[in-house]
Structure formats: structure tokens, C-alpha cells
Amino acid sequence: MIKARNVSLVYRDGTVALDDVNLDLHAGGLYYVIGPSGSGKTSLMKLLIGIEFPTTGFLEVMGQPMRKRETAKIRKLRRDIGPVFQEFKLISGRTAIENVIMGMRFLDIPMNKAKELAKNALVRVGLEHKAFTLVDRLSYGEAQRVAIARAVARRPALILADEPTGNLDHDNAVKIFRLLESFKDRNTTVLITTHATHLIGGCNADALLCVEKGKISIERRGGRT
Amino acid sequence: MKNIGYFLREAGKIIRYNSVSNIFSFLGTGLILFLLGLVVAVWGISSQLVVLLQQEAEISAYFDKLPENPEDIINSIKSIDGVWNVSYVGAEEARSRMENILGDESHILDLFEKNPFEPYLEIRIHLDKIDPVLQSIRNIKGIDYVRDNREVLEQIKGISRALEILGYLVIAAVSITTLVIISHMIRQGIYHNREQIKTLRLLGAPDRFIGFPFVLVGFLLTFGGGLLASALITVLINRGYAQLGGAMPFIPLPPKDRLLLGIVTLLLSGSAALGILGSLFGLSSINKENQG
Numbered sequence: 001m002i003k004a005r006n007v008s009l010v011y012r013d014g015t016v017a018l019d020d021v022n023l024d025l026h027a028g029g030l031y032y033v034i035g036p037s038g039s040g041k042t043s044l045m046k047l048l049i050g051i052e053f054p055t056t057g058f059l060e061v062m063g064q065p066m067r068k069r070e071t072a073k074i075r076k077l078r079r080d081i082g083p084v085f086q087e088f089k090l091i092s093g094r095t096a097i098e099n100v101i102m103g104m105r106f107l108d109i110p111m112n113k114a115k116e117l118a119k120n121a122l123v124r125v126g127l128e129h130k131a132f133t134l135v136d137r138l139s140y141g142e143a144q145r146v147a148i149a150r151a152v153a154r155r156p157a158l159i160l161a162d163e164p165t166g167n168l169d170h171d172n173a174v175k176i177f178r179l180l181e182s183f184k185d186r187n188t189t190v191l192i193t194t195h196a197t198h199l200i201g202g203c204n205a206d207a208l209l210c211v212e213k214g215k216i217s218i219e220r221r222g223g224r225t
Numbered sequence: 226m227k228n229i230g231y232f233l234r235e236a237g238k239i240i241r242y243n244s245v246s247n248i249f250s251f252l253g254t255g256l257i258l259f260l261l262g263l264v265v266a267v268w269g270i271s272s273q274l275v276v277l278l279q280q281e282a283e284i285s286a287y288f289d290k291l292p293e294n295p296e297d298i299i300n301s302i303k304s305i306d307g308v309w310n311v312s313y314v315g316a317e318e319a320r321s322r323m324e325n326i327l328g329d330e331s332h333i334l335d336l337f338e339k340n341p342f343e344p345y346l347e348i349r350i351h352l353d354k355i356d357p358v359l360q361s362i363r364n365i366k367g368i369d370y371v372r373d374n375r376e377v378l379e380q381i382k383g384i385s386r387a388l389e390i391l392g393y394l395v396i397a398a399v400s401i402t403t404l405v406i407i408s409h410m411i412r413q414g415i416y417h418n419r420e421q422i423k424t425l426r427l428l429g430a431p432d433r434f435i436g437f438p439f440v441l442v443g444f445l446l447t448f449g450g451g452l453l454a455s456a457l458i459t460v461l462i463n464r465g466y467a468q469l470g471g472a473m474p475f476i477p478l479p480p481k482d483r484l485l486l487g488i489v490t491l492l493l494s495g496s497a498a499l500g501i502l503g504s505l506f507g508l509s510s511i512n513k514e515n516q517g
Contacts, residue, residue: 075431078428083428085427089427106434
């Protein structure tokens with residue numbers, strides 16, 4: 001699913017975001033990427049979705065080498081990824097269900113089916129009653145759940161959630177984690193970054209990827225890494 | 226096709242978002258296209274005029290002495306390539322024509338004791354063959370002098386050429402202006418929607434999906450302008466024909482319906498093409514500004 005060999009990411013200003021990272025993450029796994037703020041978690045997510053590219057080393061996501069010259073193929077690859085962004089990136093002026101459907105409009109999914117998938121996803125995140133509410137009027141936690149619904153509705157092979165609990169309180173943060181964990185199955189890999197390590201105590205992750213100053217060490221949990 | 230409703234809604238949203246600028250763009254494009262229509266109309270009418278005048282291009286040939294049988298000379302001239310009609314004008318007819326031209330002043334002809342006009346041949350030719358025709362006629366035995374009206378004909382040709390060049394210049398100016406207006410509007414739309422565009426790209430949306438509503442906006446704005454221009458030019462040509470036809474019936478106007486159909490077709494197809502092209506120019510900025 002994800003293969004990294006000696007991957008480093010150095011920004012233009014010389015900041016070393018990731019340093020000699022080696023990973024082998026398998027399909028259907030649940031992985032938490034943990035570490036303090038500024039350790040390189042978001043940089044890893046940016047590499048995995050193709051916003052940034054490795055300065056050195058080789059990175060492959062679902063068989064697609066992540067190279068700058070392959071941006072067209074990477075754009076296609078993103079259709080198999082369900083991203084949950086730290087700042088949600090919902091489209092304002094649209095309802096919750098419109099935002100969820102938006103992630104499927106350009107896929108080969110008939111509109112009736114897309115509506116059904118969107119509705120089911122909103123039910124799954126507990127927001128069916130807000131389906132026709134403008135996202136601008138949702139609370140922070142609700143907006144986060146719409147973002148999750150958008151990511152999962154199209155049944156991606158890989159869910160990438162970057163700090164999905166952001167500023168949520170303890171209970172809501174745990175709920176979001178459990179919700180994201182629930183999407184893990186044989187076909188879907190879930191990767192969640194968080195600096196709130198105290199919230200993932202009871203998680204059933206396959207592994208924790210501990211990021212510290214750009215280096216990643218792997219702490220196995222489920223023995224599948 | 227499943228997204229056509231979405232694309233139309235998006236286009237409407239983009240237009241509404243910057244409604245004042247878009248209304249002015251629509252009006253501006255409409256008026257620019259109206260000017261184009263106007264120039265094309267004048268061009269069409271003048272071309273018709275030139276063609277008719279060229280068809281009417283006429284030279285006069287005078288005899289060295291009154292021939293006993295002018296038919297021989299007439300037949301010789303008719304056989305020249307580039308001549309399409311020859312008619313004999315007798316001295317009395319020549320005088321009568323001059324009286325018609327002089328109108329109230331025709332009494333001055335009475336000052337002459339006898340008819341001052343001589344018979345001559347009125348020869349209609351194809352203007353592009355004037356030189357060889359003149360040479361051939363001058364070589365015919367019995368012809369003394371040929372008056373060719375070349376200056377007038379050359380002037381008409383010159384005016385026609387100038388109008389043609391002006392037409393091309395106006396087409397170029399209208400095209401460039403419309404492209405700049407529309408691409409600018411599209412860039413503004415892209416700028417206002419940059420966050421949405423970034424999100425769609427991160428979700429894997431292809432450029433054609435992201436860009437189509439913008440192309441639609443460009444098309445709708447300029448095509449709307451084309452419709453406005455067509456309506457204005459239709460009104461103008463209808464009124465113009467009504468007035469010119471009454472006041473100056475001697476001006477050879479082309480058939481109104483044919484002229485209108487040509488101009489409206491040009492305006493609508495041109496506006497649609499310019500709208501799409503302008504949008505595509507505007508969209509090129511999406512690739513520069515929103516990579517990711």
C-alpha cells in the first residue's frame with residue numbers, strides 16, 4: 001500500500017521535514033502517526049497525497065511512484081484516497097450532503113448512487129439530520145464529521161486524516177478517532193496523524209508511526225507492519 | 226452529462242459572485258460585437274456596391290468618322306474577352322441623356338446651332354480586364370478615341386480595399402478585446418474560487434471538471450453579448466433599410482434578409498468561439514496558480 005525507501009523532504013528554506021524515512025504499510029491496516037507539533041507528521045501526509053515530493057529517496061503509494069513529473073497520475077491516484085484535512089477544506093455555501101457528493105461528482109458513480117453513498121456516510125458519522133444544513137453553519141465537530149463523511153463516502157482504498165481532532169474536546173476527539181477506526185477493513189487502510197497521544201490509548205492500531213524531528217520509528221501493535 | 230445541472234449552477238454562482246463586473250462585461254462585449262456587426266454591415270453593403278459598380282464599369286468609344294455600318298465594329302468589340310455588352314448611342318440619344326443630366330439647365334444646349342454630340346459606343350466591361358480590353362478596342366479600325374473612366378473605377382476599388390482592411394482591423398480589435406475581457410473575468414472567478422479549486426484538486430478532480438463551469442461562464446457572457454449585438458444590429462438594419470430604401474433608392478443594397486442572416490450568424494458563432502477561447506486563456510492561469 002505505502003512503500004518508502006530512504007525518503008527525505010527538505011523545504012526550500014532548508015528545513016528538514018523528514019529524514020531517511022523507510023516504511024512498508026499494508027492494505028487494510030490502521031496506523032497512527034504520532035509526534036509533537038512540527039515533528040513532520042503533516043509533511044508525511046503531504047508526501048502521501050502528492051502535495052510535496054521527496055527531495056531524495058523513493059516513495060510509492062498504491063503502486064504509484066510519488067514523483068513531481070507524474071502529477072497527472074497522482075491526481076488520478078487521489079481519487080482512491082479519502083483525505084481528511086486539518087482545516088477540513090469543506091466548500092462553503094454548500095450543504096453537508098453537497099460537500100459529500102462533491103467528492104464523487106467526477107468519479108464513475110451515477111448520481112443516484114452518489115446521493116445514496118453520501119446519505120449513508122452522513123448517517124455513519126451521525127449527521128443525517130444536518131444533511132441539508134450549510135456547512136458554514138455547522139459546529140467545528142460537525143464540520144469535521146462532514147469532512148470524514150466526504151472522505152469515506154466514495155469508498156477509498158486509503159484514508160489519510162491529518163490531525164482530525166484538532167481543537168476538539170476529549171470526548172469528541174475520542175469519538176472521531178473511533179469513527180475513523182471503524183472504516184478500517186480489508187480494503188481500506190487508515191492513516192491518522194495526531195499529537196494527542198493520550199487519546200489513542202485504547203486504539204486497535206496495527207502500528208504507531210512515531211515521528212521525531214523528521215525521523216520515523218515504528219511501534220508495532222497488531223503485528224501487521 | 227450527469228453533472229450538467231451542477232455545471233450550470235456553478236456557472237450561475239460564478240456570475241452572481243461578481244455580478245456587477247459580469248453585467249458590464251456582458252454589456253461591453255455586446256457593444257463591441259455590435260460595432261463589429263456594424264462594420265460588417267457597411268462592408269457587406271459597400272462590397273455589393275463595388276461589385277455592382279464593377280459590373281457597370283463602362284467605357285466609351287468614339288468613331289473617327291461616322292461608320293456606314295456600325296454593326297461590324299460592334300461585333301468586333303463584342304468578341305473581345307472582357308467585354309459583356311456593347312450598345313450604340315446615337316447623337317440624338319446622347320443629347321437627350323445630357324438633357325436629363327442637366328435637368329433645369331438643359332436649355333444651354335439650345336445655344337448650339339446643331340447637336341454638338343456625336344454618336345458613340347457604350348461598352349460594358351469586366352473591370353479586372355480593362356487594360357487588354359482598352360488596347361484591343363484602340364486597335365480596331367474606325368475607332369478614334371476611347372474614354373475609360375479609369376480614375377473613378379480605381380477610386381471605387383480603393384474605397385473597397387480600405388473598407389476591407391478596416392473590417393479586418395475591427396475584427397482583430399474586437400477579438401482581442403473580447404478575449405482580454407473574458408479571460409480577465411475568468412481569472413477573477415478563479416481567484417474567488419481558489420480554495421474550492423484547491424480542494425477539488427486534492428480530491429482528485431480532473432482539470433476539465435474544475436474548468437468546465439468557467440468555460441460555461443465565458444461562453445454565456447460572450448454569447449449573451451452576441452445576442453444583444455444581434456438584436457441591436459437587426460433593429461438598426463431594419464430601420465436603415467426602411468430609410469435608405471425610401472430616401473436613396475438608387476443605392477444598390479444587398480437583400481436585407483441575406484445580410485442580416487450573415488451578420489447574425491457571424492456574431493453568434495464568433496461570440497461563442499471567442500467566449501470559449503477567452504475562457505481557455507483565463508483557465509491557463511489555473512494551472513499556474515493552483516498547482517497541487
